[in-house]
Amino acid sequence: MKTRHLVPALAIATVGLLGLTACGGGTATGGSGSQGDELAGLTGTIGSKDFSEQYILAYLTSQLLNAYGANLETNTQLVGSANVRQALENDDFLGYWEYTGTSWITYNGNTTPIADAQEQFDAVKEADAAKGIAWIDPAPMNNTYAFAIRQSEADALGVSTLSDVAALPAADQTFCIESEFSTRDDGWPGLKAAYGIDVPDSNVALLDTGVIYTATQKGDDCNFGEVFATDGRIAALDLVVMEDDKQFFPVYQGGFTLKQSTLDEYPAIADVLAKLSPLLTTETMQKLNALADVDGEDPEDIARDFLTENGLI
Structure with a gap:
């Protein structure tokens, strides 16, 4: 989130067009298939919301999956959580990183968050599974x-x-x-x-x-x-x-979401992203986000450098 924007329904109608045409980079990696061919044949677009953390996560994902044989683009142009979620549901996006608190409250209509991060993730995963949307095991980060x-x-x-x-x-x-x-x-x-x-x-x-x-x-x-x-x-x-001493705010743990049908066809997506997700702690994301928001570095370059430095591509 780093906004977790919700925008008017009129804007949602533009998702299909934007999802197909407003694509950034994301195919440049250490070489398509440089780490393996487990994802050969996987094509589509990795989406993001409209802030630096999401841009970085999108590029991390597309570059890493491409290194295992996928051929993915990256779209960082949509504004708003509702638009990005709609793009996933409409198959304009293959997947994107979402936050558990956002899905639990905004998409699934709950008003009371679950304080325990694992319990919150499990509840969101179950709720979204009923809608055909799968969650890959989340990163440790909590962008609350x-x-x-x-x-x-x-x-x-x-x-x-x-x-x-x-x-x-x-x-x-x-x-x-x-x-x-x-x-x-x-x-x-x-x-x-x-x-x-x-x-x-x-x-x-x-x-x-x-x-x-x-x-x-x-x-x-x-x-x-x-x-x-x-x-x-x-x-x-x-x-x-300021400490949230009454624990009002939900947990916003980040996890990659995609259609269950896509994951069924390419189960290796989960295996590949399992190499990345554990590295993305709150502290790590603070550092990566600072490179973009404070130092002015390009999110695509930040993602490539991180993957390279950690031996993932």
Whole structure:
């Protein structure tokens, strides 16, 4: 997530066209079949949502699978979780990386997350299996929502938890959030209810994902910015994350999703991705994301370098 965008239904109608035409790279690897031919004949497009972590995950996947004989493209052009999920369901995408919390709440209509990561994954896997969508065993990373504040202001206000934030005077409770987060059950409405936050709309600024980090660091638009646990900009901008002491936010463990029919035809997909997924911890993704969002490196190059350095291609 790093937004986990939901967008209007009109935009969803464009998925088929975008899924077929708005493709980036992803076929360049150490050589198609350089590691084996287990996936020879596998073609299609690996999709992503519209933020750096997803771009990196998409390229990691296409490059690794191509190294085992597949011939896959990479599409990083769609905006919004709903669009990307629809592209998978419509077979415009062969697969993409999803987050357990997003599927559990947004796609499967649950309002209460499961705190245990393994139990949450098992529940999501079962729910999506009924829709013909399979989950490959997930990575350890948890890209959950969080709120952060610049370190100096955290010290000045004496806050370290979201309960501390809720106890502040209203004038200090200023927030920067995304438009999607402002309406999600696992976002702003639920958070306010869980922690008893009661502030006027004027205390809340709706900003794009990337802008939130810099706005939070500057402190002009808000004290507290909605961030994601795997984002490399947290450390780079000297932000400190508030502890979710009431455990409101779900687990957002990342896992590759695809049609069960595709996995049945090419079961080696799971075996190949099992070489990659265990390496993708929260800390590793923070570092990879920082290369893109802080250092400005290209996600396709970041993916290739990571796979090469770890002997996967």
